[in-house]
Amino acid sequence: MSASVPPIRVNNNLLEMEYAVRGPIPKRAAELQKQGKKIIPCHIGNPQALGQPPLTYFRQVLSLVEDTSKIARERKLKDLFEENPYSDLKQKDFISDDVLAKSESILANLKSGMGAYTESKGPRFIREAIAEFINKRDDYKNRGGVIADPEKIFLTSGASGGVRFVIEALIAQKNDGIMIPIPQYPLYSATIKRAGGTQVNYYLDEEKGWTFDRDLLEEAFRKAVNNGVNIKGIVVINPGNPTGAILDEQHVDEVIAFAEDHNIAIIADEVYQDNIKADEFVSFARALGTKEVTLFSLHSISKGFYGECGHRGGYLEVRNPPKIQGSNMDFADLLVKTASVSLCPNTAGQVLVYLMVNQPQEGSEAYPQFIQEKNKILSDLADKATMIREAFTHMEGVECFGGTGALYLFPRLNKLPKGTTDFDYCMALLEDTGICTVNGSGFGQKEGTHHLRIAFLPPKELLAQVLPRWIEFHNKYVAETI
């Protein structure tokens, strides 16, 4: 910062925008870490930062497509070692034919390899694979649904990239509003603020497991309209972040009927769909069927059992894009134009999205290891959530509603000392135990309530060490003896 450069005015939306997940508590954690304190980063769903291993299959393919000469060499090596089992290298040190074939097929489809710009939406073969995945997931044939259109699918930089595209385009003026659940993932409030629109809250019902009903949506809608807000869309996060709640068919249908009646779009954040069992997940695309409601559905490689956050891959599927007033483009065309200015999403993330929608099938050589790794990650996550929930029962005045559908628990802190907030609590928890969480106010909550979000990602051994310390900290804190 220099004395001679005068202060300037900047974009006020950016100035006012808040993003607690990378806010003051994680910042303080980074400082403490620099000072040598052991930090347990539970403020964000970043599984590999806490030791969750990547899927071997994913990385073997990615590794080969990045260095193409290795595919032929790998084949030669395999042959040599099959003829002459040699030294301490074993069959399992070599790459399966499935991986070699998949890598070759990706390179054949990409044509120019990993270093060329792709189409702005992503290459057609990846969009086709996503469409097939959606069709299969939603069993559209037996359910009389609508087939997914690869031309209405966009590869994005994580799901955040897709959210940004949609909200930026939907907001035409300041009083254009987007309904978001409270508590929410603060990407939504930040993106609405950044786009200069109006955030319209609907409050989830904590005691009912953080769900909602039609009346609750209508009330939020009516109130906003009375304040001059022109509502353009509703965000639903399913499974819920930070709540972990899993919506059943009835709730999904309610949102669709609500959106249909008010002619608004649905923004369905479905990035945790692979954290739960296939029969527990009701996709908005499936529930929509032939209803002509605008739907934006988001998915990501960062969550599920993939945890490939750093690779920034995701997709956005659009159904029933509206026409645009005063233009011969429809909304999907506008998204293509917007995407084209960033040229394309990164190719490594795109390849991982392709693998996410195109996993090894039962009976293939790669399957046994893949399924074993997948099951281990998911069962570990379940165990870790259970351990933390169990710890809550030893903490005075802590109640935890919602499910474990995502990667987080969002307990309510009923007995904070007078005058303290959940922000104070989380900061003190960090200083005392090294556990980095995010205060409930960062996600939004009913006035007078206090929460925190914790990602249930630390290894079990670490949790076993640190949870007793948290319990101890908590009971002292609420007894005002800290």
Next chain:
Amino acid sequence: MSASVPPIRVNNNLLEMEYAVRGPIPKRAAELQKQGKKIIPCHIGNPQALGQPPLTYFRQVLSLVEDTSKIARERKLKDLFEENPYSDLKQKDFISDDVLAKSESILANLKSGMGAYTESKGPRFIREAIAEFINKRDDYKNRGGVIADPEKIFLTSGASGGVRFVIEALIAQKNDGIMIPIPQYPLYSATIKRAGGTQVNYYLDEEKGWTFDRDLLEEAFRKAVNNGVNIKGIVVINPGNPTGAILDEQHVDEVIAFAEDHNIAIIADEVYQDNIKADEFVSFARALGTKEVTLFSLHSISKGFYGECGHRGGYLEVRNPPKIQGSNMDFADLLVKTASVSLCPNTAGQVLVYLMVNQPQEGSEAYPQFIQEKNKILSDLADKATMIREAFTHMEGVECFGGTGALYLFPRLNKLPKGTTDFDYCMALLEDTGICTVNGSGFGQKEGTHHLRIAFLPPKELLAQVLPRWIEFHNKYVAETI
């Protein structure tokens, strides 16, 4: 598009935004390609799409950090084959110790591997390496310059990501203006439009090799101010896109003096710096020295001899960030906050940026192959530019000013038939020969002049085939016999 979804109003800035590089001509090319026509994609600087190979060293490292088990295996394999030279595998089929060591060092620094979110700015060790690269490039010690600060460096998604951050934050209101050269790379006009600001043109002097002088800048500035525009910054592209012009010290100093006198920021697009010889390139950071002018400097892995467009890597260096009115943040803090909402740039792109600023040194095992590949790419580019320039001399009324500092030539078409535009010409050229270029109007040009931009990327053999057809097409077109 569905009948029952009513048309909506959308963000008008996005609606009006134009981006010719992915506009109607490339769209038509994609259609023709689907119909089986051979297309030569010269509309964009996408070298690997035209057969430029990636640097082996870059990809070997990237491949190993994605599949970490391979590093130890590679060591074992090397030992085995050194003891027993075997079959048709040769020493050169194995990975150099340099690559193995570099991969290990990257993983040791990343700590959580490639799948975890990094800091929003990128990990400190990469930002430190960038700072060292800048310091060395600019010889700051001998020149009495200012050392680069790793905390003011941001890893970005290509250079586009950095441009977006800066312009979005600078534009506080509609009449906030950014000066851009004409012709320009349309990312700038699109981003200014997207951010809702005002584009202020300064016209480069074609006959003087697409350069400018202080008077020309002042005139554009004065005119805009008289129209109520509040100028916040000036974009300079050096080497120039689409012009290929290379700025000398005097021109760079002129921009700095201009920015200093008017208290505006410089946005220096320096993504082609590695396309030219080190002693030809005058960086803005070096020329700035200790002057307290706000500078945003952009670099990228997409250009130079790297051509890693698809991996979306780049960096933004900020010098002398201004304070912000009404806030205790400075401009760099605001960029950190904005970056944090997208969590982080993709890790593969980040690793390539690290390798770009940390290349194999003379004397190392990896150096001979690296330097040979680098020199081959750069000399091929020079040859290809020469071939195309030579072809222009056989085309009636074609003059080509500017240099070959970037990846493009931007010839003027002096003899288009009355009533036709450069857009018509480029479209006809595409239909006739398959050569996909972009019309000059997509970059901006003086009224009454016509140009096109061609990336000099097709392989020499292909150019040798296609240039005669272009010459034939051209001379017929201008004779109005098409």
